[in-house]
Amino acid sequence: MNTVVMLTEDHPHGALVDPAQPLINIEDQGLTRGDGVFETMLAANRTVRKLEAHLNRLSNSARMMDLPAPDHEALRAAIELGLSSTETGPQTVVGEEHVVKIMISRGTVERGPHSWVTITAAPEKTLRQRAEGVKALTLPRGHDPAEDGAYPWLLTGAKTFSYALNMAVLRYVKKQGADEAIFVTDDRRILEGATSSVIVARREGDSKVLLTPEPNHGILPGTTQGAIFNAARANGWELGFGPLYPQDLYESDGVWLASSVRLLAPVTHLNGNPLTVDAALTEELLGYLARS
Ligand code: PLP
Secondary structure, rough: OOOOEOOOOOOOOOOOEOOOOOOOOOOOOOOOHHEEEEEEEEOOOOOOOOOOHHHHHHHHHHHOOOOOOOOHHHHHHHHHHHHHHHOOOOOEEEEEEEEEEOOOOEEEOOOOEEEEEEEEEEOHHHHHHHOOEEEEEEEEOOOOOOHHHHOOOHHOOEEEEEOHHHHHHHHHHHOOOOOOOEEEOOOEEEEEEOEEEEEEEEEEEOEEEEEEOOOOOOOOOOOOHHHHHHHHOOOOOOOOOOOOHHHOOOOOOEHHHHHHHOEEEEEEOOEEOOOOOOOOHHHHHHHHHHOO
């Protein structure tokens, strides 16, 4: 059973509600128009990892959508309430795990925006991806999102409820016998996964280089990618941000899809071609994440 905490006028820091009851108005614009912003986070031992980074990205998404600035203190309290009330989660490498989501919807025209927090178990599929890795296909994003930055209504870099496209591409790859999609531009520059950032490792002599597409170029700046890169830099890795093409992935010493709940899923195949999978590198990067 999910744990749900609603933030309301009567309970600005959140109150537990019964998820079996109707909680969302049928005219809620989050529902009818995908008009809202959200964050998906991982709690380890009942503490949300990288909470500050998630709250900052949520505020940025809300600002881009002209939604009221989220009250970080109230959201922290709501998350704490939910995590202290929820059922025991599975034990994994990072400890007891829960998935925590903050949702902010435009609400109904009459009542306006509202927020809630849900706590659930990590989906089985996500845990499996960590252990077994994923087969990915590169698929066109349709246009280059780096060109969208000048148009604020395109909401580039905001994490909005409108994930129908991201879910559609995952259904598409499944029908082709793969697990994950990596979006590319028309000239095949790597962008991001459907719900993840792409990270590439390369050994160059004695040094190790970690690469990712430029996070500010029309893709969602990943908090997991950010955390791994900060820790890797502190441990002597060189970092690179810039154009990556499928050929770079084929010639790499490791490719991963990174996101908050999945942590890191090694990409074992790209477009049907096997990629180098280096268990020691995965361990090393996971170790950075576990400690961050
Ligand atoms: N890119 C997209 C499109 C995503 O949906 C996500 C996460 O859901 C990410 C990247 C990774 O973000 P984070 O590491 O902050 O979870």
